[in-house]
Amino acid sequence: MTFAFRLLGTDGPARLGEIATPRGTIRTPAFMPVGTAGTVKALTPEQVRSTGADIILGNTYHLMLRPGAERVARLGGLNRFINWERPILTDSGGFQVMSLSKLRTVDEDGVTFASHLDGSRHRLTPERSMEIQRLLGSTIQMQLDECVSFPHARDEAARAMRLSLRWAERSRRAFGDQPGHACFGIVQGGVEEDLRLESARGLAGIGFEGYAIGGLAVGEGQALMLSTLDFTTPALPDDRPRYLMGVGTPSDLVESVARGVDMFDCVMPTRAGRHGQAFTRFGKLNLRNARHAEDPGPLDAESDCPAASQYSRAYIHHLVKSGEILGMTLLSWANVAYYQALMAGIRDAIAHGRFADYRAAFHEAQARGEAGA
Amino acid sequence: MTFAFRLLGTDGPARLGEIATPRGTIRTPAFMPVGTAGTVKALTPEQVRSTGADIILGNTYHLMLRPGAERVARLGGLNRFINWERPILTDSGGFQVMSLSKLRTVDEDGVTFASHLDGSRHRLTPERSMEIQRLLGSTIQMQLDECVSFPHARDEAARAMRLSLRWAERSRRAFGDQPGHACFGIVQGGVEEDLRLESARGLAGIGFEGYAIGGLAVGEGQALMLSTLDFTTPALPDDRPRYLMGVGTPSDLVESVARGVDMFDCVMPTRAGRHGQAFTRFGKLNLRNARHAEDPGPLDAESDCPAASQYSRAYIHHLVKSGEILGMTLLSWANVAYYQALMAGIRDAIAHGRFADYRAAFHEAQARGEAGA
Numbered sequence: 001m002t003f004a005f006r007l008l009g010t011d012g013p014a015r016l017g018e019i020a021t022p023r024g025t026i027r028t029p030a031f032m033p034v035g036t037a038g039t040v041k042a043l044t045p046e047q048v049r050s051t052g053a054d055i056i057l058g059n060t061y062h063l064m065l066r067p068g069a070e071r072v073a074r075l076g077g078l079n080r081f082i083n084w085e086r087p088i089l090t091d092s093g094g095f096q097v098m099s100l101s102k103l104r105t106v107d108e109d110g111v112t113f114a115s116h117l118d119g120s121r122h123r124l125t126p127e128r129s130m131e132i133q134r135l136l137g138s139t140i141q142m143q144l145d146e147c148v149s150f151p152h153a154r155d156e157a158a159r160a161m162r163l164s165l166r167w168a169e170r171s172r173r174a175f176g177d178q179p180g181h182a183c184f185g186i187v188q189g190g191v192e193e194d195l196r197l198e199s200a201r202g203l204a205g206i207g208f209e210g211y212a213i214g215g216l217a218v219g220e221g222q223a224l225m226l227s228t229l230d231f232t233t234p235a236l237p238d239d240r241p242r243y244l245m246g247v248g249t250p251s252d253l254v255e256s257v258a259r260g261v262d263m264f265d266c267v268m269p270t271r272a273g274r275h276g277q278a279f280t281r282f283g284k285l286n287l288r289n290a291r292h293a294e295d296p297g298p299l300d301a302e303s304d305c306p307a308a309s310q311y312s313r314a315y316i317h318h319l320v321k322s323g324e325i326l327g328m329t330l331l332s333w334a335n336v337a338y339y340q341a342l343m344a345g346i347r348d349a350i351a352h353g354r355f356a357d358y359r360a361a362f363h364e365a366q367a368r369g370e371a372g373a
Numbered sequence: 374m375t376f377a378f379r380l381l382g383t384d385g386p387a388r389l390g391e392i393a394t395p396r397g398t399i400r401t402p403a404f405m406p407v408g409t410a411g412t413v414k415a416l417t418p419e420q421v422r423s424t425g426a427d428i429i430l431g432n433t434y435h436l437m438l439r440p441g442a443e444r445v446a447r448l449g450g451l452n453r454f455i456n457w458e459r460p461i462l463t464d465s466g467g468f469q470v471m472s473l474s475k476l477r478t479v480d481e482d483g484v485t486f487a488s489h490l491d492g493s494r495h496r497l498t499p500e501r502s503m504e505i506q507r508l509l510g511s512t513i514q515m516q517l518d519e520c521v522s523f524p525h526a527r528d529e530a531a532r533a534m535r536l537s538l539r540w541a542e543r544s545r546r547a548f549g550d551q552p553g554h555a556c557f558g559i560v561q562g563g564v565e566e567d568l569r570l571e572s573a574r575g576l577a578g579i580g581f582e583g584y585a586i587g588g589l590a591v592g593e594g595q596a597l598m599l600s601t602l603d604f605t606t607p608a609l610p611d612d613r614p615r616y617l618m619g620v621g622t623p624s625d626l627v628e629s630v631a632r633g634v635d636m637f638d639c640v641m642p643t644r645a646g647r648h649g650q651a652f653t654r655f656g657k658l659n660l661r662n663a664r665h666a667e668d669p670g671p672l673d674a675e676s677d678c679p680a681a682s683q684y685s686r687a688y689i690h691h692l693v694k695s696g697e698i699l700g701m702t703l704l705s706w707a708n709v710a711y712y713q714a715l716m717a718g719i720r721d722a723i724a725h726g727r728f729a730d731y732r733a734a735f736h737e738a739q740a741r742g743e744a745g746a
Contacts, residue, residue, distance in 0.1 A: 038691060042698040046679070067666070067691045075669055075687050083684050293440070296448055306419070311456050314448050318411060318440045325415040325698055 003139070003182040003209055005241045009351060013233065013260040016350040019241055021139050022180040023079070024086045026054040028241060028262040029346050031253065031339045032089060033270065037062040038072075038082045041270045042325070042332045045084045051305060051333070052340040055087040055139070057265045060132050061096035064122070065115050069135040077137030087139035089265070092129045092171070092186075094144050095214070095246070106146060108163070126167040130174035130183075138181070142212065143171035145186040150219040157190030157215075164188045164214075165202040172206050182209035184243060190215060191224050193231045200235035211236045212243040213261070217252070226255050233260035250279060250342055254362050257346050258355070269339050273332030276320040280338060282370040285313075287331065292317040305337030376512070376555040376582055378614045382724060386606070386633040389723040392614055394512050395553040396452070397459045399427040401614060401635040402719050404626065404712045405462060406643065410435040411445075411455045414643045415698070415705045418457045424678060424706070425713040428460040428512070430638045433505050434469035437495070438488050442508040450510030460512035462638070465502045465544070465559075467517050468587070468619070479519060481536070499540040503547035503556075511554070515585065516544035518559040523592040530563030530588075537561045537587075538575040545579050555582035557616060563588060564597050566604045573608035584609045585616040586634070590625070599628050606633035623652060623715055627735050630719050631728070642712050646705030649693040653711060655743040658686075660704065665690040678710030 001022040009016045019026040033040045033048055035056045040048045048056060058078055063069060075081050078088055094111065097104055101113035101122075110125030126144040133141035145164035148157050168185045175183035185203035189195030203211060213232055216225045229244070236242050243263035244256050253264055269279060276288040278299050285292070285299070295313040303309045307330040319327030342362075349358035374395040382389045392399040406413045406421055408429045413421045421429060431451055436442060448454050451461055467484065470477055474486035474495075483498030499517040506514035518537035521530050541558045548556035558576035562568030576584060586605055589598045602617070609615050616636035617629050626637055642652060649661040651672050658665070658672070668686040676682045680703040692700030715735075722731035 037695050037697060038688070039697050039699040042702075044679075044699065044702065066695060067687070071667060071687075074667060075685060081685070081688055081691075083688070294444060294447060306417075312448065312454070314440070314444075315411070315454055315456070318454075322410050322439060324410060324412050325701060326412040326417065328698060329415075329417065329702070 001180045003180055005210070005239065007239065011350045011353050011355040012258070014257050014346075014350050014355045015260055015262055016347055017241065017262060021087050021182075023139055024054060026087055026263075027343075027347060029253075029257045029343055029350075030054060030263050031343045032057045032263065032265040033336050033339075034059070034265055034267045035082065035084070035088075036267070037066065038078065040332075040336070042274060042328045043270070043336065045082065047329075047333050048084070048336065049086070051337040052344060053336065055089060056084060058082075058088050058090045058136065058138065059096060060090050060093035060129060060136070061100065063090075063136060064093060064124075064132050065117055069132040073135040073137070077135075079137060088136075089140035090133045090136055090138040090142065091245070092142040092144040093124050093132070094129070095147050097124060098147060098149075106163075108166075110144070111146075126170035127174040130171050134175075134178065140182045140184060140210065141175060143168045143183065143185050143208075145188055145214055147188065147215045147218065148190060150190070152190050154190070154192055154195075157188070157192055158195055161188040161190075161195050161199045165199060168203055169206055172208065184208050184210040184212050186212040186214040186245070187232060187236070188215045191220060191228045196228065196232045197235050200232065204237055208240065210241040210243060210263075212245050214245045216244065217247045222249075222252060222255070225252070226259065229256055229259040229261065236260075250339070251363070251366065253339075253342060254346065254359050258359055269335030270332045273335045274328045276327070276331065277335075278316075278331055279335045280370075281365055282368065283366050287313065287316045287320045287327075289317075299334050300338070303334065303337060303341065305334050307331070307333035308337055374553045376553055378583070378612065380612065384723045384726050384728040385631070387630050387719075387723050387728045388633055388635055389720055390614065390635060394460050394555075396512055397427060399460055399636075400720060402626075402630045402716055402723075403427060403636050404716045405430045405636065405638040406709050406712075407432070407638055407640045408455065408457070408461075409640070410439065411451065413705075413709070415647060415701045416643070416709065418455065420702075420706050421457070421709060422459070424710040425717060426709065428462060429457060431455075431461050431463045431509065431511065432469060433463050433466035433502060433509070434473065436463075436509060437466060437497075437505050438490055442505040446508040446510070450508075452510060461509075462513035463506045463509055463511040463515065464618070465515040465517040466497050466505070467502070468520050470497060471520060471522075479536075481539075483517070484519075499543035500547040503544050507548075507551065513555045513557060513583065514548060515557050516541045516559055516581075518561055518587055520561065520588045520591065521563060523563070525563050527563070527565055527568075530561070530565055531568055534561040534563075534568050534572045538572060541576055542579055545581065557581050557583040557585050559585040559587040559618070560605060560609070561588045564593060564601045569601065569605045570608050573605065577610055581613065583614040583616060583636075585618050587618045589617065590620045595622075595625060595628070598625070599632065602629055602632040602634065609633075623712070624736070624739065626712075626715060627719065627732050630723075631732055642708035643705045646708045647701045649700070649704065650708075651689075651704055652708045653743075654738055655741065656739050660686065660689045660693045660700075662690075672707050673711070676707065676710060676714065678707055680704070680706035681710055
């Protein structure tokens with residue numbers, strides 16, 4: 001009943017692996033649907049699992065405010081609470097304290113903030129974040145870090161990275177001994193190579209079961225994100241999973257795998273689904289658009305997902321226009337399924353040493369769109 | 374490939390039957406979940422079917438306004454459009470013209486109204502209503518009628534009933550010859566015995582595949598509704614299904630079956646589900662209530678529905694409080710499943726000649742509540 005990463009193969013910098021956990025195996029490269037407040041929005045756990053997702057993400061910030069970590073613990077932990085038996089990764093809460101809460105003040109010891117729900121005051125320290133994640137029972141628990149927005153001054157990125165490094169040490173210590181669970185450190189340092197390397201070295205010195213790359217996809221754009229990965233992933237230990245936080249578009253995933261990333265999470269497939277948008281092998285569709293009103297074809301006839309293959313675009317257009325919940329459910333489901341199919345395709349390509357072809361074909365199909373399909 | 378009702382047995386006035394249709398058999402007494410605008414709100418067709426529903430209802434008023442009957446026909450009919458292969462009953466649109474539209478004017482020929490969506494003007498006649506329902510491809514198509522609200526003057530009820538009778542004749546003629554499909558007449562006449570009998574006799578004289586009782590559950594209360602059934606159902610042909618429109622609570626269903634009704638539809642289980650309420654064998658629960666916040670028990674451990682048996686009340690409370698779509702989905706699913714289980718129990722009781730016991734036990738459990746369970 002241990003947590004163990006195995007690198008099964010590589011194809012250039014792209015890596016194929018698996019993470020064994022007591023709650024099941026996570027095939028990498030992996031995409032983790034985001035279950036913000038204890039639910040991957042608009043989907044049942046069975047629908048999420050049907051897409052091939054091995055692990056989902058939960059947000060410590062949301063869960064600590066409602067329903068509260070102690071309550072979840074009394075109810076048997078997050079897995080039981082949300083009826084999802086497989087692994088869960090929880091973030092530290094730090095990112096959403098910065099993006100959602102009000103009156104945030106950071107000091108050496110932690111961060112104080114006001115809830116976006118009711119204005120109530122809360123305190124998050126590395127120790128409290130790890131305590132919450134332990135109460136939730138997360139399989140993968142993230143260190144508390146401070147993420148700076150983009151653009152940032154170099155000094156500010158350096159300060160936040162070094163604070164995050166000190167918090168990493170405290171998080172690792174607070175995590176303690178939890179067989180079958182893992183604690184991941186988070187590399188910070190903005191888009192500055194020397195800062196990223198300092199961060200990566202510092203974290204490796206502490207030692208974690210996995211290493212995340214934080215502070216990207218915060219407005220810097222894909223080119224700068226990828227160039228930052230170019231110098232960051234090589235600095236991370238080979239024998240540990242690498243997780244790029246909060247990323248991203250299908251193109252982001254393919255390009256980040258090409259740079260050695262193993263794990264991803266993003267609200268994009270579900271958020272887009274709730275707003276009438278579909279991700280497909282041939283790009284993004286806006287189902288609200290009138291051109292779908294009489295289209296009898298499905299989103300993707302070749303998809304294994306019922307939402308993508310068994311309902312017409314005309315019907316989904318109708319549901320979206322009518323504000324029907326089923327429209328959000330079907331699009332969220334189809335989008336998560338598309339993301340999982342993309343990852344399965346990536347894994348298969350790496351396994352067969354043809355990732356470069358897969359990557360080229362992916363970009364070609366996205367650029368060509370459906371008209372050329 | 375015909376439409377045929379078979380009465381399999383009776384237990385007092387309660388009837389056990391089945392309706393054979395080319396799209397599958399409808400076991401009666403039957404409850405039809407309401408798929409207003411082409412979706413049983415917040416549920417996939419698979420979830421609806423998993424509850425044991427043999428047939429769902431669609432609203433002509435909603436569908437004619439959006440996406441439009443001609444469009445649905447071009448897309449292969451309502452069954453294909455919404456991905457539901459089994460029978461669909463559509464109402465005539467008349468009831469919702471009265472309850473939802475604006476600027477409604479009724480004349481001998483039909484009704485003119487303004488859409489609640491965009492104010493656009495529309496016309497519904499018996500012929501147009503039947504044409505729409507034929508375009509939708511509904512297995513059971515309802516005559517256009519005029520339903521008066523409660524309380525009503527006797528004269529007004531008589532006028533609307535006689536107009537409905539004339540429209541019944543035109544509807545029957547407009548329905549024409551559609552093998553495997555059925556046209557139902559609708560008994561009107563408010564709560565007046567002689568008017569109801571006049572209506573029932575008139576409809577039987579025209580001849581329909583089934584007879585509905587309209588104009589009830591419009592504010593008259595359960596006692597008056599049931600006393601109206603007491604004199605109405607005996608006036609309907611024994612060899613045709615009887616459908617009580619827009620009803621009702623679990624208690625309404627049990628008491629109406631006891632008076633010889635075979636079919637029901639109501640938005641109650643799904644609407645309540647979207648508002649945090651659950652129907653159970655022991656009454657109604659408000660999951661928003663703080664007393665559920667730490668309750669690890671499911672809605673009903675003995676239910677066959679995953680939504681009722683596999684999720685804790687604490688979790689559903691959390692979802693409802695957080696405004697999460699999954700809360701609406703789980704409660705709608707569990708509620709429709711409860712309604713179907715209730716009907717299955719009723720059918721089984723009639724089959725075994727113990728409906729009186731079932732009815733008594735039902736009321737006892739509802740009155741006792743969970744505390745006494």
